[in-house]
Amino acid sequence: MTAQVGFTDTTSGEQMVQGQHQVGVKFNLTSTSLTQLNNEFTGYVLLPKGVSYDAGSTAASANYSVELVKADFNQTGEA
Amino acid sequence: MKVVWKTHYLTTTTGLTAAFGVDVTNDADRTIDLKLVGFLGDPTYVVPAVDDEANITDTVLTTDQQDVNSNGSNTKKVVTTGASYVIATTNHLQVVGTIADAQGTDWGQTVTLSPNGIATIHLTTGANSDETFQQLYGLDELPSLGDLGITDGTDRDSNFTVSLMGPITLPASWQGKVQVAYTTT
Numbered sequence: 001m002t003a004q005v006g007f008t009d010t011t012s013g014e015q016m017v018q019g020q021h022q023v024g025v026k027f028n029l030t031s032t033s034l035t036q037l038n039n040e041f042t043g044y045v046l047l048p049k050g051v052s053y054d055a056g057s058t059a060a061s062a063n064y065s066v067e068l069v070k071a072d073f074n075q076t077g078e079a
Numbered sequence: 080m081k082v083v084w085k086t087h088y089l090t091t092t093t094g095l096t097a098a099f100g101v102d103v104t105n106d107a108d109r110t111i112d113l114k115l116v117g118f119l120g121d122p123t124y125v126v127p128a129v130d131d132e133a134n135i136t137d138t139v140l141t142t143d144q145q146d147v148n149s150n151g152s153n154t155k156k157v158v159t160t161g162a163s164y165v166i167a168t169t170n171h172l173q174v175v176g177t178i179a180d181a182q183g184t185d186w187g188q189t190v191t192l193s194p195n196g197i198a199t200i201h202l203t204t205g206a207n208s209d210e211t212f213q214q215l216y217g218l219d220e221l222p223s224l225g226d227l228g229i230t231d232g233t234d235r236d237s238n239f240t241v242s243l244m245g246p247i248t249l250p251a252s253w254q255g256k257v258q259v260a261y262t263t264t
Contacts, residue, residue: 001119001125001126001138001140001158002126002127002160003115003117003138003158003159003160004138004160004162005113005114005115005160005161005162006162007113007162007164014163014164015164015173015175016164016167017166017167018105018107018166019102020100020101020103021100021101021102021103022099022100022101023098023100023101023113024096024097024098025096025097025098025115026095026096027089027095027117027158028095029089029090029091029094029124033091033124035123036090037088037089037090037124038087038088038089038120039089039119040083040118040120041084041086041089041095041117041118041119041120042081042083042084042118042148043097043116043118044080044081044082044116044117044118044147044148045082045114046080046113046114046115046116047113048108048112049106049108050103050104050105050106050107051101051102051103051104051107052101052102052104053080053099053100054101056100057100057101058099059098059100061097061098063084063085063086063096063097064082064083064084064095065082065083066080066081066082068081070149073145078114
């Protein structure tokens, strides 16, 4: 199992500019895995302070739903 | 941010993906981390072994210590990973390095080359500001074994040495305005 999260629209590795961006999430079973998983799958992305969810630039998907659950997770400023 | 997938099956070929929009504002720190916590049920899976040095982008099998899903439990098994970014804030100049093979067909962060292969590196400056930059020094270092990052002094993990083939060329608008110098130290 490998998990990935990151901005999918930055052209230069770890450098980016302010503004609108897309965050991508990925879980993959490595090709050597013997079994498949049969479960409910939920992912939580913690957005750092100053990075807010932008529903307007979020494309709707038939495969998953996305929602902002807490604007200030545990008072850390994360969302 | 909570992502709920409709499918309940994950195989070696399907995978789970999702994407959403965010706004990175002025309030963000200069370095920001994204963190992902995945609830995929009781693990019948394993994650890749991590060598000596842990990295934020590693996939880690752990428990929901922060109770991210707010179920009152911090013992649920989760898969976590993350990513770290540096924001070029207002009035900063961003320099983007891209590389392509000798034909210059596909500019990106990586290029596949054979030994003795030739690549071209582009350094593109983009000012995230309307202000005039008075003095600008650009510095780029080709990889060599055991080299360290220029600004942060950390190991660059370079596995081979690259040598410069030709002179650095400047765009026409920079001609006569910029001095180019080379050093091996």
